[in-house]
Amino acid sequence: MDPTKQPTSSQQPSILIVEDEEGPRESIKMVLSPYFNLITVDSAEVALEVLKRRPIDLITLDLKLPGQQGIDLLQTIRQQDRDIEVIIITGYGTLQSAMEAIRHGVAAYILKPFNVSELLAVVDQTFERRRRMTSLQGSLQAFGNLWAGETNPQAAIKNIETLLEAKSPELAQHAHRVNFYASLLAEHLQLSLEEKENIQLGSYLHDIGKLSLHDRLVSAHVPQSEQNQELIKCHPVMGEKMIQALPFPQSVTQILRSHHERYDGTGFPDGLVGEDIPFLARVVGLANQFDHLVVGQNEPPIPIPEAREYIRREAGKGIDPALADLFAKVVW
Ligand SMILES: [Fe+2]
Known part of the structure; x- marks a missing residue:
């Protein structure tokens, strides 16, 4: 059947399966059909045709395809639509290729052979996260006037994601990636569900204080004068102020304020030392540092294995040694 015309029910989210192996x-x-509208295609080219013609909420994408490769398709999708959720399902994955995919904003990465409940759980989590973000955006809309002035007012009343995008697409992408790395770490820590949710939220929001900075200060790749660096250093406190009026748990607020603290006390804004830095802020701080290393903020980007080594060397200096250790085990 023509995949662009496969029938769907309007009640369920639509998933596009891009997979060439039967x-x-x-x-x-089999796993997803009871819960979702499914459209299946076997090449990147047909996938793009489908995407042009109908709304899709999520894509499961095989990286190894005939013709155009999955990673190229992912890049094209991201140029056209930043919103669509993508889950990579591949038989040829390494954590390194997973990280590359994450740079393009995928929601998850699953290795073949996968087990049925794992796939369903990942798809559910992805939609759940999206629902949470939508309700977060809803509650932030109510406070949209908080951001009037510094940012484009139209963007200000839309939602936080649009705000970040409007300020700088780099900022929005950075938020997504830090959210991924922090969630990856959180999965390996003994945390309550609430703490995991706070990490999700806090990692996503950690840099919103940058919305209050002038645009030219926000671009990650522009070298900044010493004076500007001091201004940029205000963003953790600004972020905390911005969400103060909102009903967020204290640990989310702490992530915003303390994600630039360093374990040895040389960070900012408070110069907290070691265990005095709120734990969830330490987790998000590490994810944040890692992203700056592999994407390149002030310095050129470095390969993932080098970034991993850097994190290891920073144990006890910038980074909580126990977390640095865990990170080295999770990112191999
Ligand atoms: Fe930051």
């Missing part, structure tokens, strides 16, 4: 394609279909 076996995995059939198992993905």
Whole structure:
């Protein structure tokens, strides 16, 4: 059947399955068909045709395809639509290729052979996160006037994601990636569900204080004068102020304020030392540092293995040694 015309029910979210091998394609279909509208295609080219013609909420993407490769398709999708959720399902993955995919903003990465409940759980989590973000955006809309003035007023009343995008797409992408790395770490820590949710939220919001900075201070790749660096250093406190009126748990607020503290006390804004830095802020701070290393903020980007080594060397200096240790185990 023509994949652009496969029938759907309007009640359920639509998932586009991009998979050329019949076996995995059939198992993905089997797992997801009771809950979602599914459209299946076997190449990147047909996937793009489908995306042009109908709304899709989520894509499961095989990286190894005939013709155009999955990673190129991902890049094209991101140029056209930043919103669509993408889950990579691949038989050829390494954590390194996963990290590359994460740079392009994928929601998750699953290795074949996958188990049925794992896939369903990941898809559910992705939609759940999206729902949470939508309700967060809703509650922030109510406080949209908080951001009037510094930012474009139209963007200010839309939502936080649009705000970040409007300020700088780099800022929005950075928020997504830090959210991913922090969530990856959180999965390996003994945390309550509430703490995990606070990490999700805090990692996503950690840099919103930058909305209060002048645009030219926000671009990650522009070298900044010493004076400007001092201005940029205000963003943790500004971020905390921006959400003060909102009903966020204290630990989310702490993530915003303390994600630039360093374990040895040389960070900012408070110069907190070691365990005095709120734990969730330490987790998000590490994710933030890692992202700056591999994407390149003030310095050129470095490869993932080098960034991993850097994190290891920073144990006890900039980074909580226990977290640096865990990070080295999670990112291999
Ligand atoms: Fe920051």
